[in-house]
Amino acid sequence: MSTSSGRLSVTIIGGGASGVLLAAHLLRNRDTDIRVTLIERRGEFGQGLAYSASQRDHKVNVPARGMSAFADDPEHFWRWLQQRGYPSSHGSWVFVPRRLYGAYLEHVLREAGKSNPGRLLVMSEEVMAVRESKNGIETLLANGTSVVSHSAVLAVGHETQPARSRGIAVRVGSERDTPLPADAEVMILGSGLSMVDAWLSLADANHRGPITVVSRNGLLPKGHRDVPPLSIDSADVPFGTSLPYFMRWFRDLVDETKKRGGDWRSVVDGLRPYNQRIWQSWSGHTKRQFLRHLRPWWNIHRHRLPPELHERLVAAVASGQVKLVAAEFVGVERAEGQVRAEIRRRGSSTREKLGVARVYDCGGVSVDVLSSSNPVIRDLVAHGRARADALRIGLDVNEHCAVIDHAGKVTEKLLVIGPLTRGRFFEIEAIPDIRVQAATLAARILSHA
Incomplete structure (x- = not known):
């Protein structure tokens, strides 16, 4: 067990965007004596589900001018890009690859550690549970050790749902996402941003076969335009x-x-x-x-698409290669070397089966916190130390992001940041919102120093 010293100490569980932004904000004030322990089981910091995409065309859906780690320094990310010679004919209104933004977050974390020697510890471990103790919060790790700190922050971010239909449907980029014949027929479940990633992966592989996109509403993401926000009182x-x-x-x-x-x-x-x-x-x-x-x-x-990607997608739909179907996905089975997907079109009671080579499940991230596979969340809920919010789309927290337990008691030492707080804040999934939450939460934590 590593114990907390006399200095203020915080353990951040999760090294994706939310965790890195909080760590960076906690370490911005060099006058505060604080120890920040950032734990990420994958050992990759700043990547997370959103910014670990490795393909060039998988881009952020916010222009660079809105992606600074610090709301009070809005040009921070743009300066970082310019220092690396990133080409842009539109200035800071450019949409960069997600992997590049992940590298930026790694840089932000690294610089925070370098400018504050001895105050940041990063660990590549899996967190199994957290417990309140007389000294603060004990974070239990899968290797049998633990970390004790004055407070802990859950920054576990998005969680992908398991692929549907007994594993017949495939997640993009998974081990089962093996190469397909170029003319194979493909079905994609879901028509949101995850679908766009699947379509781009197929396009990058020069896939020429028909792609059927199935979603309940049959809606495609809109495209960005460089227009100023309306001033609303x-x-x-x-x-x-x-x-x-x-x-x-x-x-x-x-x-x-x-x-x-x-x-x-x-x-x-x-x-x-x-x-x-x-x-x-x-x-x-x-x-x-x-x-x-x-x-x-x-x-x-x-949540709009970069304009060039939106134009490509609209063109693919217009050409007929991508067919958008408003329908309910009923199920899928293997038959005669194919996958047969069953759907029910909107407004119809008739089911129909479509034979395809593969079904990609792009239903998006999980929003039912009670179905979480994360051991920390499962343990907290199972033992009544945390509860789902009324809509079950995140954990129940107060206005200061402190966890509320099963009995309604606020646990001031256990905090949450990012998408897990969507039940209270809803709009808390994009960088412009998370960085403000990180700054506010960091200020609150540092006020106890």
Whole structure:
């Protein structure tokens, strides 16, 4: 067991974007004597699910000008790119490969450690559980040792759902994602950003066969444009209203903006500073309505594609190589050397079977925290030390990101950052939002020094 010294100490569980950003913010103030232990089982820091994509065309969906690790230094990432001679004819409105952004986060962490010798410890270990002790929080590792610190922060990020249908469906980039004949027929389940990754992987392999994309709503992500966000006064935002009322207000605002020659993207981006407040002002019923009926629509407008990728995707659909089908995926089976997928088209009660060479499951990340495979989350929930939020899309936390246990008691020493807090904040999955949360959480932790 490694024990906490007299200095303030924090253990961060998870070395993806959320964990790295929090560590960097904790170490920005050289006057504070703090020990930060960052633990990531894969031993790759800054990568995580989002930024470990290795292919060139797998890009971030926020321009470089919005991807700085520090909200108060918005040009930080752009300067880093310029120092490395990254080409861009559009200045900082450029969408870089995700693997490059992962390298940037590694650089941010490395620089934080170098500028604060002895204050950062990184460990490549798997965390199994956390326990409160009289000295703080004990983090138990799979190797049988533990780390004791004044507080611990869960920064485990997104979790991928297991592939559906008894493993017949395949995850992109997995061991079972073996090369296919160039003319093979393929089905992709889901039409969001993960689908785009699958399609790009096939395109990079010069795949020429037909690709059927199946999703309940049949919606494709929209593309970015370099337009300024609309200036919206908070007094004009209808906080706490019903969902139909809010949507009427939103559509009216979009219509007014278009009549003035503007773009709907300006309205979506202009709302960004208020998104968390809007979510928190809604009743539980309204939140469930949104998740059930409007989240797919919101996602394609809010989480947009780089323009060049969007143009390529639209062209692939127009050419007929990619066919978008609004349908429910029923199941899949192996038959006669093929995979037979069964679907039910929207508005129909008839099931139909389609024979393909492979089904890719791109249903996105898991949002049911109670089905988590992460041992830390499973242990916390099983022992009542944490509970799911009311919507089961994350852990229940208070306004300061402290965990709430099964009995409703706040555990001030155990904190959460990033997507696991989506039940309270909802819009907490992109870098511009996480970096603000990291700065706020770091300031709160350092205030106890």
